[in-house]
Amino acid sequence: MLESYLPILVFLVIAGFAGLAPLVAGLVLAPRRPDENKLSPYECGFEAFEDSRMKFDVRYYLVAILFIIFDLEIAFLFPWAVVLDQVGLFGFVAMAIFVGILLIGFLYEWKKGALEWE
Amino acid sequence: MAEFANLVWIVAKIVALVVPLFIAVAYMTYAERRVIGWIQWRKGPNRVGIYGLLQPIADACKLLMKEVVIPQNANRFLFLLAPLFSIIPALAAWAVLPLGDGLVVADIDAGLLYVLAMTSMGVYGVIVAGWASNSKYALIGAMRAGAQVVSYEIAMGFALVGVLMAAGSLNMSEIVHAQQGPFWNWFWLPLLPLFIVYWVSGVAETNRLPFDVAEGESEIVAGFHVEYSGMAFAIFFLAEYANMILIAGLATILFLGGWYSPFHGIGYLGPIFDLVPGTLWFCLKAGFFLFGYFWFRGTFPRYRYDQIMRLGWKVLIPVTVVWLVVESVFILTGFGPWF
Numbered sequence: 135m136l137e138s139y140l141p142i143l144v145f146l147v148i149a150g151f152a153g154l155a156p157l158v159a160g161l162v163l164a165p166r167r168p169d170e171n172k173l174s175p176y177e178c179g180f181e182a183f184e185d186s187r188m189k190f191d192v193r194y195y196l197v198a199i200l201f202i203i204f205d206l207e208i209a210f211l212f213p214w215a216v217v218l219d220q221v222g223l224f225g226f227v228a229m230a231i232f233v234g235i236l237l238i239g240f241l242y243e244w245k246k247g248a249l250e251w252e
Numbered sequence: 253m254a255e256f257a258n259l260v261w262i263v264a265k266i267v268a269l270v271v272p273l274f275i276a277v278a279y280m281t282y283a284e285r286r287v288i289g290w291i292q293w294r295k296g297p298n299r300v301g302i303y304g305l306l307q308p309i310a311d312a313c314k315l316l317m318k319e320v321v322i323p324q325n326a327n328r329f330l331f332l333l334a335p336l337f338s339i340i341p342a343l344a345a346w347a348v349l350p351l352g353d354g355l356v357v358a359d360i361d362a363g364l365l366y367v368l369a370m371t372s373m374g375v376y377g378v379i380v381a382g383w384a385s386n387s388k389y390a391l392i393g394a395m396r397a398g399a400q401v402v403s404y405e406i407a408m409g410f411a412l413v414g415v416l417m418a419a420g421s422l423n424m425s426e427i428v429h430a431q432q433g434p435f436w437n438w439f440w441l442p443l444l445p446l447f448i449v450y451w452v453s454g455v456a457e458t459n460r461l462p463f464d465v466a467e468g469e470s471e472i473v474a475g476f477h478v479e480y481s482g483m484a485f486a487i488f489f490l491a492e493y494a495n496m497i498l499i500a501g502l503a504t505i506l507f508l509g510g511w512y513s514p515f516h517g518i519g520y521l522g523p524i525f526d527l528v529p530g531t532l533w534f535c536l537k538a539g540f541f542l543f544g545y546f547w548f549r550g551t552f553p554r555y556r557y558d559q560i561m562r563l564g565w566k567v568l569i570p571v572t573v574v575w576l577v578v579e580s581v582f583i584l585t586g587f588g589p590w591f
Contacts, residue, residue, distance in 0.1 A: 153335060159483065
C-alpha cells in the first residue's frame with residue numbers, strides 16, 4: 135500500500151521545481167539595480183519608524199492554541215466518522231462524551247471572550 | 253528497468269496535470285478580470301491579442317522582466333523560500349484529486365487526510381513570507397492571514413468529517429463513488445449546511461473577497477507580500493489561484509459528485525448525458541465554483557476582521573457540530589433515502 139505514495143513524493147519534487155524554475159528565471163532575466171530607497175521597508179512613503187520585530191496581540195496566540203485543540207479533535211473524529219455505521223450507538227455515545235467535554239471548553243472560551251476581536 | 257519505466261509514467265502523469273493547471277491559473281486571471289468587467293458594465297482586458305486572450309501571457313512576461321527586490325533587513329534565504337512554501341502544497345494537493353473514473357495520479361487510501369494536510373501547509377508560506385520581509389505591514393498581514401486561515405480550517409475539517417460519515421471512506425475516488433446517481437444523490441443535498449460551511453470557509457481559506465482583509469490593499473496595502481516584486485510575487489499569485497482551483501475541485505468531488513453527470517442513472521436522460529466525458533463534467537462543476545469566486549468579488553463588500561473571526565468561530569463551527577449530530581442520528585437509525 136505504501137508504494138501508492140511514491141507518486142506523491144515525485145509530485146512534491148516536481149512542484150518544488152515548478153516553483154523554483156520561474157523564481158530562478160526571474161532572478162536571472164530581470165535587472166538588479168538595488169539602491170537604498172528601493173531596499174527600505176515599505177511604510178506608505180514614510181521612513182520606517184522602528185524595528186518590525188514588535189509585540190503582537192495575544193489573541194493571535196489564543197487562536198493558535200484553540201486551533202491546535204480543535205485540530206486534534208478533528209484528528210480523533212476522522213477515524214470515528216469512517217466506521218460510524220460499524221461502531222453503532224456505543225461508538226456514537228463515546229464520541230458524544232468526548233466532543234461534549236471539548237464543547238464545554240469551547241463554551242468557556244466563548245464566555246471568557248477569547249473569541250472577541252473588538 | 254520496470255521501476256524506471258514506472259517512474260517515467262508517474263512523471264508523465266504529473267506533467268500532464270501540472271501544465272494544464274498552470275494554463276488554467278493563467279487564464280483564470282483573465283477570466284476573472286473579464287467577469288468582473290461584465291459585472292461592472294464594462295469590458296475587461298481586450299487589447300492584447302484577440303479578445304485580450306494574450307493578456308495573461310503578456311502579464312507573465314512583464315513579471316519575468318521585473319526586478320525581484322529583496323529588502324535590506326529581510327532574511328534573504330527565507331524571503332526567497334517563502335514563495336516555494338506557498339506553491340508546493342497548492343500544487344501537490346492535486347496528486348489525489350480524481351478528475352475522472354480512475355484518472356488520478358496517486359490513488360491513496362488516506363486521500364482526504366492528505367488534502368487537509370496540504371492545505372494546512374499553505375499557512376507556512378504566508379507566515380514565513382511576512383516574517384522574513386522584516387516589514388511591519390507584512391508582519392501584521394501575515395499574522396492576520398495566518399489566524400484567519402487556521403480558524404476556517406477548523407470549520408472546514410468538521411465539514412469534511414460529515415462527508416466522511418456519509419461516504420465511509422477517506423479515498424477520494426470512493427467518496428465520488430458513494431455519490432453515484434442523479435444530482436439529488438450528491439452530498440450537497442443531504443449535507444447542505446456542511447456544503448455551505450465548506451464553501452464559505454474555502455473562500456476564506458484562500459483569502460478571497462469578501463474575506464480578504466489579510467491583503468486589504470486599503471489598510472495594510474497587500475498584507476504578507478507587500479515587499480515582494482517580480483517573479484517572487486508572481487509565485488504567490490500563482491499559488492493563490494492554484495489554491496482557488498483546488499478548493500473548487502475539492503468542493504466538486506466532496507459535494508457535487510465529481511465526474512458524474514447530473515442525470516446519471518435516470519431513464520433515458522442518463523445514458524445520453526453519460527456520453528459526455530466525466531472529466532468535462534468535473535471541469536464544468538469546478539468552473540461553476542470558480543465563477544462563484546468572481547461573482548462574490550464583484551458583489552460583496554469586504555468583511556471586517558472581527559466579523560470574519562466571529563463568523564468562523566461562532567457561526568460556522570456550531571453549525572457543523574449540530575449537523576454532525578443530526579447526521580449521526582440519520583446514519584444510526586438508517587433514516588430515509590439519504591443514508
